[in-house]
Amino acid sequence: MRLLVTGGAGFMGSAFVRQAVARGYKVCVVDLLTYAGDTCRLEEVKERIAFYRTDIRDREGLEEVFRRERPQVLVHFAAESHVDRSILEPRAFLQTNVEGTLNLLELARRYPLQRIINVSTDEVYGELGEEGRFTEDSPLRPNSPYAVSKAAQDMLGRAYFRTYGLPVITVRPCNNYGPWQYPEKFIPVIIVRALRDEPVPLYGNGQNVREWLYVADCAEALLEVLEKGKEGETYNISSGIEKRNIEVARAVLDLLGKPHSLIKFVKDRPGHDFRYALDSRKIKKELGWKARTSFEEGLKQTVEWYQKNLEWVERKLRDLRKYWEKVYQGDP
Ligand code: NAD
Ligand code: TYD
Secondary structure (H helix, E strand, O other): OEEEEEOOOOOOHHHHHHHHOOOOOOOEOOOOOOOOOOOOHHHHHHHHHHEOOOOOOOHHHHHEEEEHOOOOOEEEEEOOOOOHHHHHHHHHHHHHHHHHHHHHHHHHHHHHOOEEEEEEHHHHHOOOOOOEEEEOOOOOOOOHHHHHHHHHHHHHHHHHHHHOOOOEEEEEEEEEEOOOOEEEEHHHHHHHHHHHHOOOOEEEEOOOOOEEEHHHHHHHHHHHHHHHHOOOOEEEOOOOOOEEHHHHHHHHHHHHHHOHHHEEEEOOOOOOOOOOOEHHHHHHHHHHHOOOOOOHHHHHHHHHHHOHHHHHHHHHHHHHHHHHHHHHHOOO
């Protein structure tokens, strides 16, 4: 089966592509290679995939790929994916995540597909207090420009299923972590900065809660959805592993043998959602998927990966420093 994977050179997309290739799928990747994209993540499968450096905002460019590849399945990861950047510069988020998705769905009306997996996020539901979990039927109340752009992407998929009968399946994963994540997201920020004995920035009081899923487990879930999921349905994908940010920071520092005194509380993220947590009984019951990797094991694998791949991080550091300066306003 021929898959077209957008954003396949990103953190989650590349984990998915590596597993899909191992399962025997024929994969073609479309990725613009923004600051977040990197073909190094696809090194081990590069002989077995086709790669197009194409912008999903570019309708003609995308059509050329569809014409040449005639994919049977679309797995749509490509996005501007970081909340803090969306606060600094919202426009790119609306353009890529909404218009880019619209371009793909429009093409799907003309180049019939058997399945479209639209990768949304738990952030579309908005925030929770200390209790409760979002189910697939919870209302969408997105709070950041990122979350709003993803909610629009998510709802476009719904509209194209209802209105045009496209075989869209929506997935809403919780926070992913693991090897190859760009060090703008929380866990690799902690690792990369602590490895260099630099302060680790925690927003607000560090009590916010996230649910953490190892990226390889998420890729497995997506393959299950692709193979067994039902058109028009939405599946939450999560692990049940909830942690306060301060707990995560301490756990990483312990693994690295670094002092907790590296933690520095900085100005809170504007509009910071307090807690995300998903009820993922549906995917367990209907597709038989559940997360396999414990937080201890996943975090150990992740930390070891960064320790072994310092060169990759080194190559990103110049851009990262500029970005960190902007986002933390020189604070930590
Ligand atoms: P990422 O930022 O690591 O990767 C995004 C990829 O999309 C990059 O390779 C980038 O080059 C590419 N891209 C960006 N703009 C593009 C454009 N205009 N045209 C073509 N390619 C473009 O993101 P990720 O963490 O791998 O997330 C993948 C998807 O999963 C996103 O849709 C994100 O919203 C969603 N998601 C992420 C998480 C998480 O914890 N990381 C959780 C839930 C959902
Ligand atoms: P992040 O990895 O950006 O994911 P998201 O905002 O999509 O959940 O952040 C995870 C949590 O960590 C979130 O509550 C914000 C917090 N955080 C910090 O405290 N410091 C940081 O430097 C970053 C990047 C995030």
